Amino acid sequence: MTEVLQPAATTAPRRLPAPSRSTARTSTFVLRRILTVLAYILVALLLWQVFISVFDVDPLLVPGPIPVLQALGTQLTSPVIWSAAWVTFQEAIFGFGIGATVGMVIAIALAESRTLYRLVNPYIVAFQAIPKVALTPLFIVWFGFGIWSKVVLIATFTFFPVMVNMYQGLRSTTSEEEELMRVSHATRWQRFRHLRLYRSLPYLFAAFEASFVLCLTGAVLAELLGSGTSVGLGTLVQMYTSTYNMAGLFGIITLLSLFGVVFDLIVKGTARVVLRWNRSSGH
Amino acid sequence: MTLAQSEPRVDTFEGSITLRDVTMEFTTRDRASIRAVDTTSLTIPSGQFVSVLGPSGCGKSTLLRMIAGLMPPTSGSVSIGGEPVSGPSRKVGIAFQTPSLLEWYTVAENIALPARMGRRPADKRSVERRVEELLATVKLASLGGKYPSELSGGMRQRVAIARSLITDPAVILMDEPFGALDAITREHMHDELLSIWRESGATVLFITHDIAEAVYLSDRIVVMSPRPGRIVADIANELPRPRSSATRALPEFTRLASELRVHINH
Ligand SMILES: Nc1ncnc2c1ncn2[C@@H]1O[C@H](COP(=O)(O)OP(=O)(O)O)[C@@H](O)[C@H]1O
Ligand SMILES: [Mg+2]
Numbered sequence: 001m002t003e004v005l006q007p008a009a010t011t012a013p014r015r016l017p018a019p020s021r022s023t024a025r026t027s028t029f030v031l032r033r034i035l036t037v038l039a040y041i042l043v044a045l046l047l048w049q050v051f052i053s054v055f056d057v058d059p060l061l062v063p064g065p066i067p068v069l070q071a072l073g074t075q076l077t078s079p080v081i082w083s084a085a086w087v088t089f090q091e092a093i094f095g096f097g098i099g100a101t102v103g104m105v106i107a108i109a110l111a112e113s114r115t116l117y118r119l120v121n122p123y124i125v126a127f128q129a130i131p132k133v134a135l136t137p138l139f140i141v142w143f144g145f146g147i148w149s150k151v152v153l154i155a156t157f158t159f160f161p162v163m164v165n166m167y168q169g170l171r172s173t174t175s176e177e178e179e180l181m182r183v184s185h186a187t188r189w190q191r192f193r194h195l196r197l198y199r200s201l202p203y204l205f206a207a208f209e210a211s212f213v214l215c216l217t218g219a220v221l222a223e224l225l226g227s228g229t230s231v232g233l234g235t236l237v238q239m240y241t242s243t244y245n246m247a248g249l250f251g252i253i254t255l256l257s258l259f260g261v262v263f264d265l266i267v268k269g270t271a272r273v274v275l276r277w278n279r280s281s282g283h
Numbered sequence: 284m285t286l287a288q289s290e291p292r293v294d295t296f297e298g299s300i301t302l303r304d305v306t307m308e309f310t311t312r313d314r315a316s317i318r319a320v321d322t323t324s325l326t327i328p329s330g331q332f333v334s335v336l337g338p339s340g341c342g343k344s345t346l347l348r349m350i351a352g353l354m355p356p357t358s359g360s361v362s363i364g365g366e367p368v369s370g371p372s373r374k375v376g377i378a379f380q381t382p383s384l385l386e387w388y389t390v391a392e393n394i395a396l397p398a399r400m401g402r403r404p405a406d407k408r409s410v411e412r413r414v415e416e417l418l419a420t421v422k423l424a425s426l427g428g429k430y431p432s433e434l435s436g437g438m439r440q441r442v443a444i445a446r447s448l449i450t451d452p453a454v455i456l457m458d459e460p461f462g463a464l465d466a467i468t469r470e471h472m473h474d475e476l477l478s479i480w481r482e483s484g485a486t487v488l489f490i491t492h493d494i495a496e497a498v499y500l501s502d503r504i505v506v507m508s509p510r511p512g513r514i515v516a517d518i519a520n521e522l523p524r525p526r527s528s529a530t531r532a533l534p535e536f537t538r539l540a541s542e543l544r545v546h547i548n549h
Contacts, residue, residue, distance in 0.1 A: 176383040179353055183371040185401035194396070198387045277387040277430055 030269050037261055045069075063247045071247035072254060081236065085255065088223070088232040091147050092215040092263075095154025100208065102155065103162030110163075111170035111196065112188070124163070132156045132218075136225045145229045150222035157218045158211045162204070169203030170196045202278055205271040212263045216256060297364045297374070298329035298453035298486035300350060305359035307345050319345040321511035322359070327503075329364075329453070332480055332487045334497035334504045336543060342512025343490045344380075347456050350488065351377055363454055373397075376447035376485075378460045382439040384431040384446075391418070391427035394445045410449070417445040420479060437468040444479065454486045461496070470528075473499055477526060494543050498536055499526060506546045516546040 045065045051057070052064045059067070075081040106124075110117045136153055143149040173195055181191045223234025233252055240249040307320040319342040327333050335343050348354050349361050352370045361368045363375065376397075384393045394414045398405040418424050421441040431439055440460055447455055461469045477500065480487050491497050497504050498520060506516040520539060522530055530536060 174381070174383065176379040176381060177385075179348075179351075179377070179379070180383055180396075181400070182353060183351060183375065183377050184397035185371065185373065187400070187402060190400050194388075194400075195385065198385065277432065 026269060026272050029272060030265065033265055033268075037265075060244065060246060063250055067247040068250040068254065071245075072251035075248065075251050075255075080231075081233075081252075081255070084231050084233050084236050085259075087147060087230050088216070088219045088234065089259070091150040091154060091219040091222070091230075091232065094147070094151045095218065096158050096212060096215045098151065099155035099158025099211070100162045103159040103207075104166055104204070106159075107163045107166035107170060107200075108192075111167050112192070124160075128160050133221060133225070136222055139222075140226045145226060147230045147232075149226070150219055150230075150232070153222045154215050154218040157214050161207045161211045161214075165203040165207035166200050169200030172203070173199050202275055205267065205275065208267045209264065209271070212267050213260045216260050216263065220256065295329050295453075298484075299364055300325070300327040300454060300486060300488065301360075301362045301365075302326075302346075302350070303360045303362075305346075305349060305356045305361060307342070307349060307354070308357045318511035320349070320356070321513045323512070323514055325505065325514065325517075327486060327488065329486055330484055332477075332489065332500060332502045334489045334491055334501040335507060336491060336494065336497045336504055336547070337507030337512065338509055338547065339492055341507045341509050343492075343507060344458055346507075346512070347377075347458050347488065347490055350454075351375055351456055373450045374452055375454045375456060376450060376452035378440075378443050378447045378455070378457045380459045380462060382431070382436075382443040384439055384442055386431050388430075389427065390423065390429050390431065390434070390442050393431065393442055394418070394427075394449055396449075397446060398449045405450075413449060413451075414445075417448055420448070420482070421445045421475065435468075437464055437472060440464065440472065441475070444476070448479070448483065451483075452485060454488070455480075455483075457487065457489045459490055459492065462491075462493075469496070474527075476500065477524075481525075494540050494547070495531070497543065498522070498539050499530060504539075504543060506543060508549075515549075516543070518542065518546075 048065045052059075052062065063071075106120075110120065132153060135156065136149070139149040139152050143152055177195055177199075178191075181195055186194070219232060220234035220237065223230075223232040224238055233256060237249060237252050240246075240252065302323055302325040305320060305323045306318065309317045309319055311317060323346070335346065337343050345354075349356050350363070350368065352361075352368045352372055352375070355369075363372065384390075385396070388396070391411075391414050394417055395410045398410045398413070399407070414427065415424075418427050421444055423438060423441055423445070426434070426438070431442070434442070440463075443460065444457075447457075461472050464472065473496065476487075489497075489500060501520050504516075504518045504520055505514055506518070507513065508515045518539070522533065522535055522539070
């Protein structure tokens with residue numbers, strides 16, 4: 001969780017060197033990733049078919065890739081799945097946005113004030129010890145069956161890793177760097193803006209990477225546990241399971257995994273652009 | 284703040300350093316107290332190049348931090364240019380043991396940093412002009428747009444030195460700045476440092492544990508004992524200037540080096 005991002009990129013506040021070149025590099029990176037993902041999908045489908053044929057699996061338990069792809073094809077043309085995907089997507093994005101924002105704000109406050117850290121830290125540790133899923137019924141009572149109970153649950157998932165990582169990043173400056181700011185007569189804001197903030201970015205993106213995918217898990221889980229008014233992908237999973245629509249179920253799972261991969265790609269791509277300076281100094 | 288072109292400071296008092304009975308004690312986590320620097324007095328006239336020589340852990344960095352105003356001594360007093368030191372001052376430039384450059388800023392932005400911080404930062408244009416001059420001084424002209432990760436170790440330390448000069452300090456404090464460099468790069472840096480010192484006319488307090496380095500660079504060498512750190516020898520270095528590789532071959536060089544070695548080993 002605390003590991004620093006791998007090769008990423010430089011943030012130049014002003015003057016970026018040859019921006020076109022670095023943008024080109026980033027887009028090649030994204031393209032290569034997409035092709036790699038497609039290749040992996042192909043291999044997975046192949047292995048799946050081989051498994052089904054070799055072990056002669058009952059299609060009621062595990063359908064083959066072809067009926068699943070057919071089901072997925074039918075699903076993708078119906079508006080039901082799109083509106084469900086949109087609901088789940090919104091829950092994940094809002095939950096992530098709120099959780100990450102609160103996490104960053106608290107991390108900054110704690111890193112800037114030792115007193116606040118000592119006062120608040122025990123509560124945060126206690127909060128983290130709660131299995132968040134157990135809070136779902138509570139959130140449903142508080143925030144209703146719509147998307148907001150899910151958003152809040154996902155926010156509680158995201159908040160902690162973001163806060164812990166960013167706090168560590170903000171405090172990862174060396175004593176010489178801190179002394180440099182002191183002998184330069186930097187104000188508290190300048191020390192934050194020119195030193196600590198940049199130091200925290202690799203840690204922050206590592207947390208984003210870890211928690212973004214977790215957000216989808218959280219969204220589906222919350223929908224499984226209680227969706228009433230909002231029909232998300234998790235709700236569809238539940239419906240298909242109860243009607244033994246295995247091909248439909250696997251279709252949703254495939255879609256979710258694609259979602260996860262796309263999210264991951266967005267975070268890694270952003271990190272490469274924002275952390276350009278970190279590329280050669282990282283490991 | 285104005286950033287005038289550096290003119291040699293002749294016959295001024297501005298860069299003098301005075302330590303009077305300075306003691307520094309640290310309290311460790313288990314409440315024990317460590318005396319890092321013990322009742323030390325030292326007077327350095329403006330413009331002198333002084334090396335502080337001693338084994339690691341003897342309190343050299345602590346001494347430097349007190350002069351820099353980064354920590355107040357437990358007892359005793361420190362003054363620069365006749366004024367008591369009560370905190371970091373723009374009259375003092377520092378080069379640390381590691382270059383400590385901000386990787387996210389360019390070389391030019393790193394050099395400008397100390398002058399651009401604070402509630403009343405220096406005017407951007409004049410800082411940029413001074414950065415150009417300093418880049419030439421440390422032989423990095425045209426590399427201002429590079430990022431630290433694109434530079435070699437020696438180049439990075441030169442950037443750090445240029446940064447310590449941006450406020451035109453009367454005193455430059457250097458804490459083993461060349462410790463991580465290979466021998467050849469280090470000798471280059473010695474000559475560059477001496478020419479920077481000559482041009483700026485600043486007082487230099489140079490910390491090192493390398494005897495030959497101290498002899499080559501300084502007007503005067505102060506030897507510190509292991510903990511508690513105390514000055515055990517204060518030796519004038521009469522080797523002629525300007526110094527060059529021929530200096531290292533002088534019998535006087537070798538004699539001074541062995542004299543220092545005796546003081547270090549008691
Ligand atoms: N902030 C500190 N807190 C506690 N002890 C310290 C601190 N700074 C230095 N010391 C101790 O003071 C002694 C001298 O340290 P230092 O001045 O760094 O030595 P040198 O630079 O000569 O290697 C060492 O024993 C070190 O452990
Ligand atoms: Mg030291």
